[in-house]
Amino acid sequence: MTPRSAPDRLLSVLAAFDHEHPALSLTDISRRAGLTLTTAHRLVGALTEWGALERDSCGVYHVGLRLWEIAALAPRGLALRQVALPYLEDLYEATHENVQLAVRDGTEVVYIEWLSGRSAVGVHIRVGARWPLHATGVGLALLAHDDPARQDEYCTGPLASFTPYTITDPARLRRELAEVRRTGVAVSSRQVTDDALSVAAPVRGPGGAVVAAVSVVVPEADAQVPVLAPAVRIAARGISRGLGWRP
Amino acid sequence: MTPRSAPDRLLSVLAAFDHEHPALSLTDISRRAGLTLTTAHRLVGALTEWGALERDSCGVYHVGLRLWEIAALAPRGLALRQVALPYLEDLYEATHENVQLAVRDGTEVVYIEWLSGRSAVGVHIRVGARWPLHATGVGLALLAHDDPARQDEYCTGPLASFTPYTITDPARLRRELAEVRRTGVAVSSRQVTDDALSVAAPVRGPGGAVVAAVSVVVPEADAQVPVLAPAVRIAARGISRGLGWRP
Numbered sequence: 001m002t003p004r005s006a007p008d009r010l011l012s013v014l015a016a017f018d019h020e021h022p023a024l025s026l027t028d029i030s031r032r033a034g035l036t037l038t039t040a041h042r043l044v045g046a047l048t049e050w051g052a053l054e055r056d057s058c059g060v061y062h063v064g065l066r067l068w069e070i071a072a073l074a075p076r077g078l079a080l081r082q083v084a085l086p087y088l089e090d091l092y093e094a095t096h097e098n099v100q101l102a103v104r105d106g107t108e109v110v111y112i113e114w115l116s117g118r119s120a121v122g123v124h125i126r127v128g129a130r131w132p133l134h135a136t137g138v139g140l141a142l143l144a145h146d147d148p149a150r151q152d153e154y155c156t157g158p159l160a161s162f163t164p165y166t167i168t169d170p171a172r173l174r175r176e177l178a179e180v181r182r183t184g185v186a187v188s189s190r191q192v193t194d195d196a197l198s199v200a201a202p203v204r205g206p207g208g209a210v211v212a213a214v215s216v217v218v219p220e221a222d223a224q225v226p227v228l229a230p231a232v233r234i235a236a237r238g239i240s241r242g243l244g245w246r247p
Numbered sequence: 248m249t250p251r252s253a254p255d256r257l258l259s260v261l262a263a264f265d266h267e268h269p270a271l272s273l274t275d276i277s278r279r280a281g282l283t284l285t286t287a288h289r290l291v292g293a294l295t296e297w298g299a300l301e302r303d304s305c306g307v308y309h310v311g312l313r314l315w316e317i318a319a320l321a322p323r324g325l326a327l328r329q330v331a332l333p334y335l336e337d338l339y340e341a342t343h344e345n346v347q348l349a350v351r352d353g354t355e356v357v358y359i360e361w362l363s364g365r366s367a368v369g370v371h372i373r374v375g376a377r378w379p380l381h382a383t384g385v386g387l388a389l390l391a392h393d394d395p396a397r398q399d400e401y402c403t404g405p406l407a408s409f410t411p412y413t414i415t416d417p418a419r420l421r422r423e424l425a426e427v428r429r430t431g432v433a434v435s436s437r438q439v440t441d442d443a444l445s446v447a448a449p450v451r452g453p454g455g456a457v458v459a460a461v462s463v464v465v466p467e468a469d470a471q472v473p474v475l476a477p478a479v480r481i482a483a484r485g486i487s488r489g490l491g492w493r494p
Contacts, residue, residue, distance in 0.1 A: 071318030
């Protein structure tokens with residue numbers, strides 16, 4: 001076993017927390033982080049004292065408010081979200097459907113915002129959720145505007161399938177991406193679950209590079225793409241302007 | 248100088264980032280964290296590799312997406328926000344005023360959500376902002392439901408003044424808190440800035456303890472407290488129910 005550095009050990013304590021494990025005992029943390037109980041105890045103590053973790057009245061640890069406050073400074077997290085939120089709300093008001101904002105992290109999209117009216121369809125996406133680029137509308141919008149070499153590399157890689165409709169053929173994916181660039185919107189129909197459709201558009205930063213994507217998800221059965229597409233594009237352009245982009 | 252522990256040094260790199268300093272060079276980080284350039288370089292490298300920091304094309308460091316994803320698990324951060332958001336949106340729809348959600352951290356409130364229509368008054372509160380408890384509506388709502396001993400300790404402590412209207416007299420603050428408990432809403436009039444008024448109500452967790460507060464902020468000149476109070480109370484109760492509270 002490679003000796004682990006001090007930063008690596010401390011970060012492994014934070015990495016022990018995820019969506020399936022938002023609350024952990026000291027024993028859980030030591031096991032999940034691969035640390036002895038003594039080391040885990042010392043590191044959890046330091047993180048708790050600093051405010052990165054909080055200990056509840058049952059002795060269980062949660063992610064703490066101070067970590068959240070610092071993480072709120074992430075330009076691709078809450079900071080982007082704060083610029084985007086009014087436009088996402090406008091899009092929600094205009095459509096009353098699920099509205100999402102996502103950024104790219106490697107070969108995946110990460111949802112950083114998700115507005116859902118209580119009347120909207122029950123699509124189970126949460127803030128922080130990840131999906132492969134080719135399956136989702138936001139992923140297609142991000143991938144279509146990546147540099148050609150990276151696009152090509154992604155298209156030739158293995159393309160996971162989630163429904164019989166997920167695009168897994170490289171040539172078809174390339175045609176789809178060309179279509180996204182031509183029309184300015186990406187449509188993912190029944191590729192993630194076989195009853196949902198999403199319409200997405202790219203969000204540009206001050207320099208014109210695509211930094212995020214916005215989408216609406218609707219039941220596929222009565223999806224009206226020609227109606228949704230302009231609304232999504234307008235919201236995406238609004239966020240881009242809010243970020244300092246000028247056409 | 249006390250020798251600093253490894254966790255302390257690593258956390259001091261994260262703590263170098265704040266709202267005034269969301270983007271830092273390696274030199275900035277080393278200076279703000281009180282580390283040698285060599286140590287800062289090593290720790291920043293480990294944090295960047297892990298994803299807690301991101302380095303942009305100019306060599307400047309920002310808080311990274313991975314830290315944001317883990318911080319999104321904080322029960323008093325994004326997790327609370329996700330339960331609350333639909334109710335905050337309803338409150339915004341009903342009032343078209345600035346809407347906030349805040350939690351307590353020691354003697355301060357921390358704003359964890361803030362919805363503002365482009366038409367609402369320009370109150371300069373941002374996610375992550377902090378204020379002393381006695382000055383704000385949300386702070387008064389949280390303080391009024393704290394245990395009597397802690398309330399008393401706060402009331403006798405120094406009470407900072409922001410406008411001529413800020414309550415700084417312990418006896419008056421105690422009367423105000425009793426009034427908050429009697430009416431179920433807290434009103435802070437011109438205590439933070441001399442033209443704004445906020446109306447706040449407490450949010451309860453599953454066990455009935457007050458865990459957060461929700462408020463609207465309006466221009467003091469045409470504030471209609473009797474109209475706003477029921478809307479704020481209903482939103483606070485909705486969030487409480489969403490968290491599992493049963494009256």
